Amino acid sequence: MRTSTPNTPSTHGRSTRLTRLTRLGSAVATAALVLAGLGTSAAQASATPETAAKTAKVTWTATPCATPKKKGELACDSVRVTGGVTAFQKQQTTADGVTPAAADASTPSGYGPSDLQSAYGLTSAAASKGSGETIAIVDAYDDPNAEADLAKYRSYYGLTPCTTAGGCFKKVGQTGSTTSLPPADSGWSQEISLDLDMASATCPQCKILLVEAKSATMANLGTAVNEAVSLGAKFVSNSYGGSESSSDTSYDSSYFNHPGVAITVSAGDSAYGAEYPAASQYVTSVGGTKLSTASTSRGWTESVWKTSSTEATGSGCSAYDAKPSWQTDTGCAKRMIADVSAVADPATGVSVYDSYGVTAGWYTFGGTSASAPLIAGVYALAGTPSSGSYPAKFPYAHTSALNDVTSGTNGTCPTSYFCTAGADYDGPTGWGTPQGVSAFTG
Template identity: 45%
Template sequence: MRRRLISSLVAAAVALAGLAAGSAAAQPQPGPGGGGPTSRRVCTDRHTAGKAYCLARVRTDLPARPGLLPGQQPAGLSPRDIQRAYQLPPVGGLGRRIAIVVANDYPEAEADLAVYRNQFHLPPCTTANGCFQKVYSTGVKPGTVDPSWALEAALDMQAVSASCPLCSITLVEAPTAFIVSSLIPAVDVANSLPGVTGVNGSWAIPEQPAEGSLDSHFLPGIVYTFGSGDDGGVPVYPSSSPNVTSVGGTRLNLDSRGRIVSESGWAGSGGGCSLYEPLPAFQQGFSPCATRSTPDVSAVADPDSGLAIYVSTPGNPTIGWQVGGGTSQSAPLVAGMYALAGRPGPNDRPNTYPYAHPRNFHDIVTGCAGAFCAHPGYDLVTGIGTPRGLRGLRR
């Protein structure tokens, strides 16, 4: 069986690598993205064939703070803000484990997570108490420490902590960002981990004709959350797989006291009609597309209303407390919400749940991304909408 798996991965790698350059003209060109001049992309290598890029963004108009004085709060949304925005319980998720798949090594992962959770008075999540694990997908620690991917991993882990404070977290490190030879095998490892109910991937590649050959790696009975992209109205893979939950982005609009007053679609939210994936049955009657459409659901992603995050990996332009964003933020937030909602049925595709319960979502009706605008009902900016409690994320 292992030989067949390796053969299928190699075949898919050849197809994707060969088609990446040849199909470039058929790909929609990235839109202006979101966040404007006040944020930057964390991963800048977006043009290597077959290589995924992370979807994190960070604010550039707010200086990072290496440390905080006693009683001082970092800029950005807190876990309590996320709980209020999406009507989440302050506790729950105990015993649920979310695997976060990233590329390269993040040596400071456990230490940075401890700083974040201590700041917001969340229970410790450590190797010693069994809450935190780090797994190398090949069994060998990746030889590269990439500060961009370390920041991505920090955002993922801390976003899961914000929406599901009692969830356990496993960081699965792949040796490189090449999707077929490294990241997809890391997803396979995540699938096999005891107790895992959800797998998050905050990375993407442009859609390719052979992408459907990878869909079988996303199994029934596990929640897969993938960011819909940050290029404003452009679909990406794996978000476009019919077997995953594609998570788009919104902006939380705050008043002068920092209170949430409304929510709108984010200009950078990826989405649209897939070039290659067929229309799944669960989207019939919702989607305006003849093919798979993204996103399915959304959560806050605009860096201008982003999460407070902490990262200390040397080599980052900014070290310490800063404000994150992108669908790298919304995807792990939704992963935590799914975990709060409960374990999916063993034969279920959890990305179908929101379509069965659309009334349990905030219907986002304002905001545009690329050529698409949010409107009442399902749309190609925010999907079904953003969770209003947990009912929409369970059977």
């Protein structure tokens, strides 16, 4: 059983998240009644349906796998939008003048591949690079509909098919078997759909290997990471985490020390406080941002993702893991989270197609579970890492090739940059977000 430390998000317990979000949903439902004219405020009651739709607050709930099924299991780092009008929908309103309905499962309501490629300078690379590379997605339990749901996503957005029959997609258990798979789980299936779609969005020509651990323990997930590497993946995405423990340094050597392999890990969704395996010195720890369109040459702007004191991108100074040689910030003597970042705010979330255990259709997701596979895709576009290299080091050598995120905070911390964005390096966003692929090459 993992133990919490002062540096972990234990005071932001995942077990309270669903209760808190349920209360948030009730508050928003009350607000919706006011907007419909059933409240007591004349000003609020005078709001038109169009105004209400454009300004309706986005609400979401933690994905079921964000609450561990059993003691000793880790949690996924994703949240799913349940209502309101997302940034993507507002963007569409501006483009065509048609006010969207609140988010539902009938049509995509989050950013798609072209949006993400545009935001991160990947349009050209996504069209010409990635062929022959394999991105491994490591998650727990089985998603029986993984390949079919991926096909829906890729077909809708005009991406080439990625199927088992065509040699692009492969699903295995943690031992490498294609037939001996773990039990199915609807919560982790949502996570799997998110991860597969984000890897596809940034590297549509890449092959995808889904490795399903038989449970969400570090031992089983770590075994799945090793299996992904043994099967030839040079890019391995992990969208889960938990409290740090004194065992983490042994996990480092057992599961994450793979020179020549880019291993990305989500930084967590519970605001300031270090998580593992994001704290591993051998991985690229990926924080989360709010991504919005802007009247700039880039066309986009970003800030630290924070919704509340307990819902925000993770960051933190590890209590156990040694500082890698390429990390030179002076306020944290050990490993500092994060290294880089990408979109994670559910209000500016990403579109995902999912059908197992839910109404089949389109959903909008957020959380650093979105940013980790996105960054894995960017590494894949940059090309196979050299033998013996540690790709987590690459962004530190190419900081000018990243979008520096300089605004926002994810909480209260002992040292400002641990939780507050600023020029150059900071905990919540690392050195920044992709500006093409140059920062992810050796």
